[in-house]
Amino acid sequence: MLQEKAREQRFIAICMLGFVLFNFPVLALFNVSGTVLGIPVLYAYIFAAWALLIVLLALLAER
Amino acid sequence: MLHGPVIILTSFAYLGVLFAIAYYADQRADAGRPVIANAYVYSLSLAVYATAWTFYGSVGRAASDGVGFLPIYIGPTLMIALWWLVMRKIIRISKQNRITSLADFIASRYGKSALLGGIVTIIAVVGILPYISLQLKAVSTSYLILVQYPEIVMPQALGALSMRDDTALWVALILAAFTIAFGTRHLDAAEHHQGMVAAIAFESLVKLLAFLAVGVFVTFVLYSGPGDLFARAAAQPKLSSMMTPLEGVAGGYASWIWLTVLSMMAIMFLPRQFQVAVIENLDERHLNKAIWLFPLYMLAINLFVLPIAFGGLLHFPAGRVDGDTFVLTLPMAEKQEGLALLVFIGGLSAATGMVIVETIALSTMVCNDLVMPVLLRMRSLRLNEQPDLTRLLLGIRRGAILLILLLGYLYFRLAGEAYALVSIGLISFAAVAQFAPVVLGGIFWKGGTRKGALAGLLAGFAVWLYTLLLPAFARSGWLPIGLLEQGPAGIALLKPLALFGLAGLDQITHAMIWSMLANIGAYIGVSLSASPGVHEHRQASLFVDVFRQGGEAAGARFWRGTASAPELYNLLARFLGAAAADEAFRQYAATRGRRWPDDPPEADAELVHFVEVQLAGAIGAASARVMVASVAKEEALTIEELREVLDEASQVVVYSHRLEQKSRELEAATAELRAANERLTELDRLKDDFVSTVTHELRTPLTSIRAFTQILLEHPDVEAGERNRFLGIITKETERLTRLINQVLDLSKIESGKAEWRESEVDMRTLIGDAVTGMSQVFEESRVKVELELPETVRPVRADVDRIIQVLLNLLANAVKFCEPGRGRIRVALRDEGGALRVEVRDNGPGIDVTDQELIFDKFRQAGDTLTAKPHGSGLGLHISRQIVEHFGGRMWVDSRRGEGACFAFTLPHG
Amino acid sequence: MAKKILIADDEPNIVTALEFLLGRAGYTTQVARNGEEALAAIAADVPDLVLLDIMMPVKSGYEVCRRIREVPEWRHIKVVMLSAKGRDAEVAKGLAMGADLYVTKPFSTRELLGQIQALLGV
Missing domain, CATH: 1.20.1730.10 (Sodium/glucose cotransporter)
Incomplete structure (x- = not known):
């Protein structure tokens, strides 16, 4: 039972992390001109953060 | 193209x-x-x-x-x-x-x-x-x-x-x-x-x-x-x-x-x-x-x-x-x-x-x-x-x-x-x-509540219609565009794209803010303003507590009334067809230990609930309820009664959770104990079997020895020829006894890991030669022909010379034992298989049934019915041989078919 | 007239000893090497007593004993079981199968002879 609760809370935490990563003000930090490896910073950031969330979800869900 | x-x-x-x-x-x-x-x-x-x-x-x-x-x-x-x-x-x-x-x-x-x-x-x-x-x-x-x-x-x-x-x-x-x-x-x-x-x-x-x-x-x-x-x-x-x-x-x-x-x-x-x-x-x-x-x-x-x-x-x-x-x-x-x-x-x-x-x-x-x-x-x-x-x-x-x-x-x-x-x-x-x-x-x-849900949905939908769908039609020219620019009847506060003056947002954001405010506000506000009815209350409890309820039957607790099984069946048949209804009733009856249609289940709350759920699968919950109500007379539960049922239920749920927890723990402990006990019993049984078999094997030669000794002692008049024959038997049986004792000791040493192994470079050619020479007298006595098939040279293996000789002698002795005297042929072959040397001892005896081929490597087991087939020899030889071969990293097995002789083989890896 | 005794055992040396012993005591002996032979021998010439080893090939002593007790004409045959298995459970099983006596190997020849004579009423 306890394990289930802990898992629920981790899922909620990932969702909240996503909200923080994809919102003002964190998003604004990357809303600048310039490129990373030839890709505009904002795009690179969004896709990287997105991939990170997916990895976290996979690790938690497949446990 | x-x-x-x-x-x-x-x-x-x-x-x-x-x-x-x-x-x-x-x-x-x-x-x-x-x-x-x-x-x-x-x-x-x-x-x-x-x-x-x-x-x-x-x-x-x-x-x-x-x-x-x-x-x-x-x-x-x-x-x-x-x-x-x-x-x-x-x-x-x-x-x-x-x-x-x-x-x-x-x-x-x-x-x-x-x-x-x-x-x-x-x-x-x-x-x-x-x-x-x-x-x-x-x-x-x-x-x-x-x-x-x-x-x-x-x-x-x-x-x-x-x-x-x-x-x-x-x-x-x-x-x-x-x-x-x-x-x-x-x-x-x-x-x-x-x-x-x-x-x-x-x-x-x-x-x-x-x-x-x-x-x-x-x-x-x-x-x-x-x-x-x-x-x-x-x-x-x-x-x-x-x-x-x-x-x-x-x-x-x-x-x-x-x-x-x-x-x-x-x-x-x-x-x-x-x-x-x-x-x-x-x-x-x-x-x-x-x-x-x-x-x-x-x-x-x-x-x-x-x-x-x-x-x-x-x-x-x-x-x-x-x-x-x-x-x-x-x-x-x-x-x-x-x-x-x-x-x-x-x-x-x-x-x-x-x-x-x-x-x-x-x-x-x-x-x-x-x-x-x-x-x-x-x-x-x-x-x-x-x-x-x-x-x-x-x-x-x-x-x-x-x-x-x-x-x-x-x-x-x-x-x-x-x-x-x-x-x-x-x-x-x-x-x-x-x-x-x-x-x-x-x-x-x-x-x-139902009223809250209605109010919330209608309010939200109305705002959606006004702020999103209406402008879509206006822009397409199906409604006057003035509606958007000046607002209905010129009232600027009601402009669909800037409701109550909320401007500067994109259309979707604007619509979402207002519709969600209206929706959530009405849902919560109306829900709190009036208490729910009996049905709402019970459904709310079924939905919110779904993980605490006990399966589909949980819904049945809340129903009270009268119905008849055939009427319920007819209802289901009308919507699902007779075949599906039959199947559903048959399955339901089976869970109650009844047989549909000869012995119909009781038309109690559970059957009514079951039919309603089946019906809901076809026509939705709301219609299903109406239809079931048309054939089953439900007595109205008062809200107080429902509360009682719910409270009782949640109490029961709490208790049963605790009970389940306890009984799970107990079960786990019991299972562990049982497993441990089984292991001990099994060990005990194995040991007991071993001791019993060893005793039996010891007693058999002892019986002969004692009988003949007593005979010689009590009958001094036995003539000389017979006396010598009896003494010969006594000597043979004593040897048998000694051999058995040695093998048991040997086995217990190997099994407990206390055996001494003297490893050296071994030339298998020489070893096989020595073993066959050592047995030549036995071969002659049984008139068995032995053929050797040895390569010119083989690479040496590391092993204990005495132990390998022991294995070879054992296989040869077995082969002789199963050969018919006079017509027996034994063929010993040695081959280098790259990674290992392979030795085969083939006889033309009766062969071994496939089912017995693994069994014969067990202790005290020989081919045939274990109870009635009395072992020729101790029954330990093959077991010990396999242990020895496996000690040096090799394998030992037998290939045979009933009536076609047997071929015992083992491998010894190089290095 | 001399009483007839059937010796059913697959250990040749034990058979030799028993043949000698019983022959000296004045009984007529027959030998069977396994359970099936034993039943055939009984059918051919009904003995007064059977000395029955339990661990025999083809048919065990238990089965032979049960068979003897099933056939009405054989009911009177005395059965002495001889076995190297001496656990209580095995003795009990032997007696339950209808044996008159259960003797554990190794045995004293004098005692065995005495018991056989008692069973045959001498």
Whole structure:
């Protein structure tokens, strides 16, 4: 039972992390001109953060 | 190559493939071996979220404001993180109550209210129509563009079309036919449409591959990688401003956040998403994989959106080509006919997937929650007396599918041209978001009531109509545009796009803020203002506490009244058909230890509940309740009684949880003890057997020795010849005794690891020679011929000379023992097998049954019945030999067939 | 007239000893090497007593004993079981199968002879 609760809370935490990563003000930090490896910073950031969330979800869900 | 007929033929061929997949999956499902019962198919089917809107529209939106489209796909990623809490619960509730659709779910939660189900259905149909029309628009537009190849002409420039050439209408009709064939095979809407799901999963693969193909083509063939592409775009001032777009876009961050929230709601409450995620779910555990696979799919299909958008903007002169068509027009402009056709098929699969699932979901709602409740109430139709309603039900569903698609087409003609793809889709998103408060509130908050849900839904929907649908019609010229600019009757405060003066937001954000305020406010406010009825109370408890209730029967606790089994059966038969009703009753009766129909089960609360749930699977909860009420007289429970039942129930639940916990612990402890005891008993038995067998083996020679000694002692008159014979026997038996004792000691040393092993380089040739020479006297006595088959030289192995000799002697002695004297032949062969030396001792004795071939290596076992076959010798020789061979890393086995001799072989590895 | 005794055992040395012993005591002896032979021998010439080893090939002593007790004409035959298995359970099983006596190997020849004579009523 306890394990289930802990898992629920981790899922909620990932969702909240996503909200923080994809919102003002964190998003604004990357809303600048310039490129990373030839890709505009904002795009690179969004896709990287997105991939990170997916990895976290996979690790938690497949446990 | 890209003529109209080619495109049309290809499209139909593709639809044919889809149909074949669906047919195959349905066949497999009927045979009880479902193909879709895995988490990957489930995850892919969720990707029905990506429609033609994603396929064409994302690039269009990206071409106008950069990353603005991404929240629509990031939102689901955030929401799916909560699925383990939310979706798991919805799935569990839906399975227990045989929920057939989203409308059914909401109606069921709020006291099985037919009115609520009907309203949800209307909202869903009206809200989704724009979305369906969008798919029709996408398919017809992409066709019209493709058919102009090699020219690139926007369809708007082609002028009005005659009815016969109206592609969208044809698309609508073909899709309707296709969906009807797909989705209305089964009557029970709570049953799974496995064929459909298999086809949808396949479509998800096709659209992803097609989109990735264009992406790779644009990024790496048309340009030399993303770096090159973005660098060129950055060189143009107009495009470079799109790379940090969030301030520039209307609404900025606010718009971004609302889009995220909106799509979080959409992934749950779009009727098609509810259909694939909840109704078609075969196993809750599939969620675990979908939770990360589905976001991954979203990421993959969006990876190339921006490169394609920039590619299109760089490639085509400004304004000449619509951004929504870049995916198609870029390959066309580069004369990539095959790729263009693939894109068209990808777009087609995105559109058909959406239309099929969406119309199936909507038609179920229309049938179960809109039409049937009305028909059942119309006394004049006398539906209550119809013996078989199954055809009627299917007819309604098929009609609904056709009607929905034609309405979608109508919306396309009325309003479709005025909007870009993305805007149309968002209007639908905002409509289904209105379901969020009543559903989420419904599964976590027992206080939500039917009246509250009604008020919330109606308020939210009204605001949606006013702020989103009305402007759409006004812009299309079907309503005076003054309505938007001056407000109704010139009242500026009521301007649909700036309600109560809230201006400066984009249309969606504006509509979401007001509709959600109205919706949630009314839902909570009205729910709190009046107490719920008995039915609402019990349904609330069933839904919110679904993880604490005990399965489907939980609903039966709340029913009290009288009914009769045959009447209930007739009711079920009318809606499901006699065969299905028979089957259901037979199964139910079986769980009660009865036999249907000879020995019918009692018509108690559980049977009534069972019938109602079965019926709900076909016609929805609200109608099912009405129908069951018509044959079963329910005595009204008062609210106090219900409370008592609920309190009692929750007490019982708490107790039984504790009890379960305790008994689980006890069981675990008991099981451990039992296992330990079994191990001990087994060890004991093995030891006991061993001792008993050894004793037996010792006693047999002792018996002879004692008997003869006593005879000689008590009969001094025994003549000399006989006396010598007896003494000889005594000596032989003593030797036998000694040998046995030595072997037992030997074995116990080997088994306990205390044996001494003297390893040295051993030449097996010499060893075999020595062993055969040592046995030569025995061979002569038994008149057995021995042949040797030894190579000239062999590489040495490391082993203990004495032990290996022991093994060889044992095998030779065995062989002699089983050979018929005079005709026996023994063949000893030595071979180098590369990694190891192999020694074979073959005899021409009676052979060994296959079943005995492993047994004979056990202690005290020899071929034949273990009880009656008395061992010749100790029965330890082979066992010890195998232990020795295995000690040096080799193997020992026997090849034999009854009547064909036996070949014992062992290997010894080099080094 | 001399009483007839059938010796059923697959250990040749033990058979030799018993043949000698019983012959000296004035009995007529017959020999069977396994359970089946034993039953055949009984059918051919009904003995007064059978000395029955338990661990024999083809048919065990238990089975032979049970068979003897099943046939009405054989009911009077005395059965002495001889076995190297001396656990209580095995003795009990032997007696339950209808044996008159259960003797554990190794045995004292004098005692065995005394018991046989008592059974045959000399």
